Amino acid sequence: xxxxxxxxxxxRVDDHGRRFAARGGGGLVTALSGLAVxxxxxxxxxxxxxxxxxxxxxxQAGKAxxxxxDGGMFNVRLVENDAEAHHRFYAIFANPMLWFIQHYLxxxxxxxxxxxxxxxxxxxxxxxxNERFADAVADEVVQLGDDAVVMMHDYHFYLLPQLVRxxxxxxxxxxFIHIPWPQPDAWRVLPADIRMRLLEGALGSDLVAFHTExxxxxxxxxxQELVDREVDFxxxxxxxxxxxxxxxxxxxxxxVNEFERLAGGDDVQLHETFLRSRRRxxxxxxxxxxxxxxxILRGFKAFDTMLLDHPELRGRVTFxxxxxxxxxxxxxxxxxxxxxxxxxxxxxxxxxxxxxxxxDLQLHDDFAQALAAYKQFDVLLVNSIYDGMNLVAKEGVLVxxxxxxxxxxxxxGVHDELGAFALTVNPFDVAxxxxxxxxxxxxxxxxxxxxxxxxxxxxxxxxxxxxxxRQLADIAAxxxxxx
Amino acid sequence: xxxxxxxxxxxRVDDHGRRFAARGGGGLVTALSGLAVxxxxxxxxxxxxxxxxxxxxxxQAGKAxxxxxDGGMFNVRLVENDAEAHHRFYAIFANPMLWFIQHYLxxxxxxxxxxxxxxxxxxxxxxxxNERFADAVADEVVQLGDDAVVMMHDYHFYLLPQLVRxxxxxxxxxxFIHIPWPQPDAWRVLPADIRMRLLEGALGSDLVAFHTExxxxxxxxxxQELVDREVDFxxxxxxxxxxxxxxxxxxxxxxVNEFERLAGGDDVQLHETFLRSRRRxxxxxxxxxxxxxxxILRGFKAFDTMLLDHPELRGRVTFxxxxxxxxxxxxxxxxxxxxxxxxxxxxxxxxxxxxxxxxDLQLHDDFAQALAAYKQFDVLLVNSIYDGMNLVAKEGVLVxxxxxxxxxxxxxGVHDELGAFALTVNPFDVAxxxxxxxxxxxxxxxxxxxxxxxxxxxxxxxxxxxxxxRQLADIAAxxxxxx
Numbered sequence: 031x032x033x034x035x036x037x038x039x040x041x042r043v044d045d046h047g048r049r050f051a052a053r054g055g056g057g058l059v060t061a062l063s064g065l066a067v068x069x070x071x072x073x074x075x076x077x078x079x080x081x082x083x084x085x086x087x088x089x090q091a092g093k094a095x096x097x098x099x100d101g102g103m104f105n106v107r108l109v110e111n112d113a114e115a116h117h118r119f120y121a122i123f124a125n126p127m128l129w130f131i132q133h134y135l136x137x138x139x140x141x142x143x144x145x146x147x148x149x150x151x152x153x154x155x156x157x158x159x160n161e162r163f164a165d166a167v168a169d170e171v172v173q174l175g176d177d178a179v180v181m182m183h184d185y186h187f188y189l190l191p192q193l194v195r196x197x198x199x200x201x202x203x204x205x206f207i208h209i210p211w212p213q214p215d216a217w218r219v220l221p222a223d224i225r226m227r228l229l230e231g232a233l234g235s236d237l238v239a240f241h242t243e244x245x246x247x248x249x250x251x252x253x254q255e256l257v258d259r260e261v262d263f264x265x266x267x268x269x270x271x272x273x274x275x276x277x278x279x280x281x282x283x284x285x286v287n288e289f290e291r292l293a294g295g296d297d298v299q300l301h302e303t304f305l306r307s308r309r310r311x312x313x314x315x316x317x318x319x320x321x322x323x324x325x326i327l328r329g330f331k332a333f334d335t336m337l338l339d340h341p342e343l344r345g346r347v348t349f350x351x352x353x354x355x356x357x358x359x360x361x362x363x364x365x366x367x368x369x370x371x372x373x374x375x376x377x378x379x380x381x382x383x384x385x386x387x388x389x390d391l392q393l394h395d396d397f398a399q400a401l402a403a404y405k406q407f408d409v410l411l412v413n414s415i416y417d418g419m420n421l422v423a424k425e426g427v428l429v430x431x432x433x434x435x436x437x438x439x440x441x442x443g444v445h446d447e448l449g450a451f452a453l454t455v456n457p458f459d460v461a462x463x464x465x466x467x468x469x470x471x472x473x474x475x476x477x478x479x480x481x482x483x484x485x486x487x488x489x490x491x492x493x494x495x496x497x498x499x500r501q502l503a504d505i506a507a508x509x510x511x512x513x
Numbered sequence: 514x515x516x517x518x519x520x521x522x523x524x525r526v527d528d529h530g531r532r533f534a535a536r537g538g539g540g541l542v543t544a545l546s547g548l549a550v551x552x553x554x555x556x557x558x559x560x561x562x563x564x565x566x567x568x569x570x571x572x573q574a575g576k577a578x579x580x581x582x583d584g585g586m587f588n589v590r591l592v593e594n595d596a597e598a599h600h601r602f603y604a605i606f607a608n609p610m611l612w613f614i615q616h617y618l619x620x621x622x623x624x625x626x627x628x629x630x631x632x633x634x635x636x637x638x639x640x641x642x643n644e645r646f647a648d649a650v651a652d653e654v655v656q657l658g659d660d661a662v663v664m665m666h667d668y669h670f671y672l673l674p675q676l677v678r679x680x681x682x683x684x685x686x687x688x689f690i691h692i693p694w695p696q697p698d699a700w701r702v703l704p705a706d707i708r709m710r711l712l713e714g715a716l717g718s719d720l721v722a723f724h725t726e727x728x729x730x731x732x733x734x735x736x737q738e739l740v741d742r743e744v745d746f747x748x749x750x751x752x753x754x755x756x757x758x759x760x761x762x763x764x765x766x767x768x769v770n771e772f773e774r775l776a777g778g779d780d781v782q783l784h785e786t787f788l789r790s791r792r793r794x795x796x797x798x799x800x801x802x803x804x805x806x807x808x809i810l811r812g813f814k815a816f817d818t819m820l821l822d823h824p825e826l827r828g829r830v831t832f833x834x835x836x837x838x839x840x841x842x843x844x845x846x847x848x849x850x851x852x853x854x855x856x857x858x859x860x861x862x863x864x865x866x867x868x869x870x871x872x873d874l875q876l877h878d879d880f881a882q883a884l885a886a887y888k889q890f891d892v893l894l895v896n897s898i899y900d901g902m903n904l905v906a907k908e909g910v911l912v913x914x915x916x917x918x919x920x921x922x923x924x925x926g927v928h929d930e931l932g933a934f935a936l937t938v939n940p941f942d943v944a945x946x947x948x949x950x951x952x953x954x955x956x957x958x959x960x961x962x963x964x965x966x967x968x969x970x971x972x973x974x975x976x977x978x979x980x981x982x983r984q985l986a987d988i989a990a991x992x993x994x995x996x
Contacts, residue, residue, distance in 0.1 A: 134698065137620030138898055139805040139849070143814060144942040213696035215617065218924065219941040251734075322622040331626060366622070415621055441701065458702040459627040 031170055033163060033190065034183040035120075037076025038063055038104045039097055041086050049082050051099050057421055058183060058208060061282055065181075065498055067102035073170050075163065077116070078108040094170065109166045111159050118155025119186070121359050122148065128185045130362075131216050132209045133323040133416045142219060152224050157189060160231070164193035176200035179505055182235075184208050189227065192234030202509050204501070205235040208282070209418040210443070211245040214255040229257045233268060236508055237276045239501065241419045241443040246279045276508060280501050281447055282419050283494045286428065293401050293429040301402030310386065311346040312471050315407035315434075317400045317422050319356035320367050320393075325413045325439070325457050326353065327373055330389060332413075332463030334377045337388060340468055345386045347471060352403050354395040367393070407434040409470040412442060413457050419443035423452075427485040433478040435470035436485060437463070447492060451484040514653055516646060516673065517666040518603075520559025521546055521587045522580050524569050532565050534582050540904055541666060541691060544765055548664075548981055550585035556653050558646065560599070561591040577653065592649045594642050601638025602669070604842050605631065611668045613845075614699050615692045616806040616899045625702060635707050640672060643714075647676035659683035662988055665718075667691050672710065675717030685992050687984070688718040691765070692901040693926070694728040697738040712740045716751060719991055720759045722984065724902040724926040729762045759991060763984050764930055765902050766977045769911065776884050776912040784885030793869065794829040795954050798890035798917075800883045800905050802839035803850050803876075808896045808922070808940050809836065810856055813872060815896075815946030817860045820871060823951055828869045830954060835886050837878040850876070890917040892953040895925060896940045902926035906935075910968040916961040918953035919968060920946070930975060934967040 038059055039051045053059070054076070066072045073094050078087040087108035094107040111119070127148065130136045142148065167190070171178045179202045182190050191203045217225045229252060232238055240246045246266060253259040253268045260269045268275045292298070305313070314333065318324040333349050353370070357363040374391045381388045392399065404410075410426040420442040427436055427448070438445055438452035445454065453466040473481075521542055522534045536542070537559070549555045556577050561570040570591035577590040594602070610631065613619045625631065650673070654661045662685045665673050674686045700708045712735060715721055723729045729749060736742040736751045743752045751758045775781070788796070797816065801807040816832045836853070840846040857874045864871045875882065887893075893909040903925040910919055910931070921928055921935035928937065936949040 134621050137623070138617050138941070139808070140620070140810070142941060143811060144939070145818065145944040149944065213698050215696050218939070221939050221942050221945060222923075325622070327623070328626060335628070440705075456627070456701070456704050458621070458625060459704050461628040461632065462704060 031167065031174065031178055031180045032062055032066055032072065032074040032183070033076070033167060033180065033187065034058060034062065034074075035077050035186040036079065037074055037106055037108065038066060039099050039106055040080060041082035042080065043082055049086070051097055053099060060285065060288075061494060061497070062183070063102075063104075064285065064494065066104055070096075070103075070105060071174075073105045073107055073174070075107045075109060075166050075170065077159075077163075078110045083108055084110050092166070094173075107166060107170060109162055111162055115155050115158040118151040119159040120155075121357075122151035123156040124186050125357055126360050126362055127151070127220075128188075129209065129323075131219060132185065132212050134212055134216060135322050135415070136219055138219070144219065144221065149221070149224075160187060160189035160193060163187065163190055164197060167194050168197035171198040171201050177202065177509070179204065179509065181206065181501075181505075188229075189231035190234075192231040195234040202505060203235040204237045204239065204505055205232060206239040206280075206501075207232075207245070207249075207418075208241065210242075210416045211240060211248045211252070212416075213248050214252045217252060217256055226257050229253060233257075233259070233270045233275050235275060236273075237278060237505065240277075240279045241281050242446055243279050245418070245443075246277045249277055276504070278504060280497050281443060281492060282421070282497050283489065283492050284421055284424050284428070285494050286490055289425060289428060292397075293405060295398065295401070297398040298401045298405070301396075301399045302405055305350075305402055305406045308348075309406070310348050312348075312408040313403075313406055314347060314349040314409045314411060314467060314471075315352070315403045315426070316349075316411045316413075317352045317403060317426070319354045320363065320370065321356050322362065322366050323415050323417060325415045326351070326366075326370055328457065328460050328463065329411050329413050330370075330373050330377055331460045332467060333389065334380070335460055335464035336467050337381050339464060343468075343471070344381055344388070345383065347388075348386070348390055349388060350390045350392065350403055350407075352392045352396075352400050355393060401429065404429050405431045408432055409435050409437055409467060411437050411463075411467065412444075413437070413439045413455055413463055414442050415439075415457050417442040417444075423448055424489045427482055428489050430482065433475060433482045435473055435478055435481060437466045437470050447488050448485050451481045451488070514650065514657065514661055514663045515545055515549055515555065515557040515666070516559070516650060516663065516670065517541060517545065517557070518560050518669040519562065520557055520589055520591065521549060522582050522589055523563060524565035525563065526565055532569070534580055536582060543768065543771075544977060544980070545666070546585075546587075547768065547977065549587055553579075553586075553588060554657075556588045556590055556657070558590045558592060558649050558653065560642075560646075561593045566591055567593050575649070577656075590649060590653060592645055594645055598638050598641040601634040602642040603638075604840075605634035606639040607669050608840055609843050609845055610634070610703075611671075612692065612806075614702060615668065615695050617695055617699060618805050618898070619702055621702070627702065627704065632704070632707075643670060643672035643676060646670065646673055647680060650677050651680035654681040654684050660685065660992070662687065662992065664689065664984075664988075671712075672714035673717075675714040678717040685988060686718040687720045687722065687988055688715060689722040689763075689984075690715075690728070690732075690901075691724065693725075693899045694723060694731045694735070695899075696731050697735045700735060700739055709740050712736060716740075716742070716753045716758050718758060719756075720761060720987065723760075723762045724764050725929055726762050728901070728926075729760045732760055759987070761987060763980050764926060764975060765904070765980050766972065766975050767904055767907050767911070768977050769973055772908060772911060775880075776888060778881065778884070780881035781884045781888070784879075784882045785888055788833075788885055788889045791831075792889075793831050795831075795891040796886075796889055797830060797832040797892045797894060797950060797954075798835070798886045798909070799832075799894045799896075800835045800886060800909070802837045803846065803853065804839050805845065805849050806898050806900060808898045809834070809849075809853055811940065811943050811946065812894050812896050813853075813856050813860055814943045815950060816872065817863070818943055818947035819950050820864050822947060826951075826954070827864055827871070828866065830871075831869070831873055832871060833873045833875065833886055833890075835875045835879075835883050838876060884912065887912050888914045891915055892918050892920055892950060894920050894946075894950065895927075896920070896922045896938055896946055897925050898922075898940050900925040900927075906931055907972045910965055911972050913965065916958060916965045918956055918961055918964060920949045920953050930971050931968050934964045934971070 087110045182205045250261045404426045423444045436452035439457040570593045665688045733744045887909045906927045919935035922940040
C-alpha cells in the first residue's frame with residue numbers, strides 16, 4: 031500500500047463540465063507511479079484535494095476504487111478531510127512550519143511566533159488529517175491482510191506510522207521522508223510536546239528512509255537529543271520499546287526513458303527553436319519552484335557579480351530563470367516572488383541594453399519550456415540552500431544537448447552523486463557562485479563533455495528502478511526478520 | 514596567562530585631558546578579574562581598543578606593564594592592531610558573522626551573502642588580529658617559561674590556540690568559549706576553507722571549554738562532521754594528530770558577595786524609591802542588551818497576548834524593559850532597536866491609558882537602575898532564543914527582594930542550573946510565554962518564596978570561585994598528564 035498526500039490521479043472537470051482523471055501533480059507521484067500502475071494488489075491512499083476529488087471520494091463511499099490514467103490502471107482510495115482541518119494541516123503546519131524547519135528557513139529572531147493559531151493547526155489540523163488517514167489505512171490493511179506492507183510518504187504524515195501501528199500491530203510500516211532532516215536544534219522552534227509527538231510518530235515505522243546519509247544521521251541525532259532514545263549509529267537504528275527502527279537512505283531518481291521521451295516532444299522543440307533564435311553566445315539556466323529553499327536571490331546576485339568581474343561577458347551571456355510560482359497562499363512565498371522581481375529589475379536595469387536583458391525571468395509553469403531550457407543550457411545553476419534531493423540537476427544533465435556544466439550546491443542531496451562531476455558551490459557564498467558560473471562558461475569543451483558524460487552515466491545507473499528495488503529488498507529482509 | 518579581547522583596564526581621558534584607568538567593560542572581565550588581581554605571575558593580554566589604550570601600548574613598547582584598578586594591581590599587555598584589520602575582525606567577522614552563526618540568527622534565505630567583503634574580513638581581519646595576538650602571547654610565554662598555562666577566551670580567538678601551539682609547543686593551552694556552540698550545519702554558511710580553519714584553530718588547544726554540555730557535545734559533532742576528526746563522546750575528547758583535546762563544560766557564575774554589595778549602593782536605592790513610587794500591583798522586568806539573541810520582540814508580544822487573555826490585569830501590571838543599546842555599528846542591531854520601539858509603541862497604544870503605560874521602555878545603559886529593577890521585580894523574563902549562559906537570571910534572583918519568579922528560556926545555559934525552579938518557556942512560543950507570565954504573576958506567595966530560595970541556593974553554591982577552581986584543577990590534571 032502507498033500513502034501520500036497527493037495521489038496518482040486528480041479529478042477535474044473539462045469545459046463541458048465532465049469529470050476526467052488528470053495526472054496528480056508533483057515529482058513524487060511520477061516516482062511512485064511505476065510501483066502502483068496495473069497492480070491490483072497495490073492500493074494508493076491519498077487526499078481528496080479538489081472539489082471533484084471529494085465528489086469522487088463520496089461516490090465511492092470513501093472506499094478504494096480502480097481508475098485509469100494515461101492508459102494504466104490504479105487502485106486508489108481518496109481520503110476526504112474536513113476543509114478547515116485540511117487547510118490547517120497543509121497551509122499552516124506542513125507549509126511553512128515543517129518545510130521551513132527542515133530547510134533551516136526560519137528567521138529566528140523574527141519568526142515564527144508560535145501561538146494559538148499554530149498550535150490549533152497542529153491539534154485540529156495535522157493530527158486530525160493524520161488520524162483520518164490512519165483509519166483509512168487500517169481499513170485497507172484489513173482487506174490486504176494483517177501483515178501488509180504500508181509505504182508512507184513525506185512530511186505530511188509524521189504521526190501516521192504510530193497511529194497505524196496502534197491500529198494494525200502486524201503491518202510492516204515504511205516511511206520515506208523526501209525533504210532534508212535537519213539537526214535537532216532546528217526542531218526546538220516547536221513546543222516540546224509537539225516536536226516529541228512528531229518524532230515518536232515517525233518512530234512508529236519499521237523503516238524510516240531518506241535520500242541522504244546526512245538526513246538519516248540527523249534523524250538519529252534527533253531521536254537521541256529530543257526524545258532520549260537509544261540510537262546506534264553503526265547499524266543506523268533506534269530502539270523503541272524493544273523494537274528496532276531501521277534508518278536508511280536511498281537517493282531517488284527519475285524515469286530515464288520516460289524523461290527522454292518527454293524531452294523529444296514537438297512542443298519542446300518549438301520552444302527550443304525560439305530559444306535558439308534569441309540565443310546569445312551562452313545560456314545559464316535555472317528551473318525551480320519559487321521556494322525560499324531554492325536560493326534564487328543569491329543566484330541572481332552571483333550573476334550580477336560575475337558581470338561586474340567580467341564586463342566582457344555583457345551582451346554575450348543570458349540567464350534564463352524558469353520559475354514556477356509556488357504556494358502563493360503562504361505570505362512568505364508571495365513576498366519572495368516580489369523580492370525576485372525587484373532584484374531582476376535592478377540587475378537588468380544595471381547591465382541591460384535595448385538589445386539584451388541579462389536575466390530572462392519566466393514566472394510561470396510550462397513543462398515544455400522548462401525541458402527546452404534543459405536541452406539548451408551551457409550552465410545549469412542549482413544552488414539550493416538545502417534540498418532533499420533536487421531532481422532538476424538529474425533531469426537537466428540527462429537531456430542537455432550542449433555539454434552543459436552543472437553548478438551545484440553542496441547542500442543538495444544530489445551532490446552526493448553528481449558533486450564529483452559538477453562545480454560545487456557553497457549556497458551562501460555569492461562570490462564563490464560568481465566564480466563558478468564564470469569557470470563553467472569558460473570551461474574547455476572537452477572537459478565539459480567529459481563531466482556531463484559522467485553525470486549522465488550516474489543518472490542512468492542510479493535510476494528509479496534501482497531506488498525502488500533497493501527499498502523493496504530491505505523491506506522484504508526486515509519483514510522476514512520479523513518472522 | 515589570560516587572553517581576551519577586552520582586558521581588565523580601559524584607558525580613557527578625564528575632563529582635564531588626563532588619562533585614567535577605567536574598569537574594562539563586559540561580564541567576562543568581572544568573572545576573570547579575580548584570577549589576575551594582585552598576581553604578578555599572571556599576565557593578561559588584551560586588545561588596545563580606544564585611542565588611550567593605543568597610546569599606553571605604545572608607551573610600553575607593546576610589552577606587559579603593571580597598572581592599578583579599583584585598588585588592585587593587574588599585569589597587562591595591550592596588543593595594538595591595525596585599525597582597519599581590527600574593524601574587520603570585530604565589526605564584520607566576529608559580529609555579526611560568528612555571533613549570528615552561533616546563536617542561529619541568520620535568516621538564511623536572505624542573509625548572509627558571503628562575498629569578497631566577508632572573506633577579506635576573515636583573511637585581512639580575523640586572521641591578522643589572531644596572528645598579532647599569537648606573537649604577543651608567544652613573547653609572554655618566553656618570559657613565563659615554555660610550559661606556561663595560557664587561558665584564551667571567547668569567539669574572537671578561534672585561530673589563536675593553533676597559532677600559539679606552533680610558536681610554543683610546550684605551553685598548556687585552554688580555550689573558553691562563552692557563547693553557544695551550534696550544531697554543525699550552522700557553520701555551513703561559511704566557505705569550507707574558513708569553517709575548517711576555525712575548527713582546526715580551536716583544536717590547537719589542550720582543553721576547549723563551554724558553559725554547557727550541549728555546547729560541548731555540539732563542538733564534538735562539529736569536529737566529526739566538518740573536519741572529519743575522530744571524536745569520543747564518552748570521554749568527551751577529540752584526537753588531533755595523536756594529541757587528545759579535552760572538551761568540557763563549566764557553568765560560569767557571578768561574584769556573589771561583590772554583587773550583593775553593589776546592589777546595596779545608594780544610587781540603587783534612589784532608583785528603587787522611584788520604582789516603588791510608580792509601582793502598580795506587579796512588575797515584570799527584563800534586563801538585556803538589545804541583541805537579537807535576547808528575543809525582546811517575542812517577550813513584548815507575549816505580554817500583549819497576556820493582556821488580551823487577562824484584561825483584568827490592565828492597569829495593574831507594568832513591564833519594565835531595561836535595554837542597553839548594543840553594537841549600533843552593525844546594521845542588523847540598529848534595525849532591531851527600531852523594531853523594538855515600534856512594537857512597544859503599538860502595544861502601549863493598544864492597551865495603555867493616560868495613567869498607565871503597559872511597557873516602560875528604558876533604552877540606555879544604567880547599571881544602578883538595572884540593579885533596582887532586579888530588586889523590585891515580581892517576574893523576571895529571560896526568554897533568549899539561545900544564550901551561552903545568561904547571567905541576568907543569576908544576578909536577578911540573587912538580589913531580588915519580592916520573591917520574584919523567574920520565567921526562563923529552555924535554550925539558555927543557565928536553564929541547566931535554575932530550570933527546575935523557574936517557569937520554563939520555549940522562546941519561540943509566544944502563547945507559552947504569555948501563559949507562564951500569567952502563571953508567575955498569579956503564583957501563591959509561598960511557592961514564589963520556595964522557588965526563589967532554591968534558585969539563590971544554587972547561585973550561592975555554584976559561584977565564581979567554583980567555576981575557576983574546577984577549571985584550574987582540570988588544567989593541573991591535564992598538565993601533569995602531559996608530563
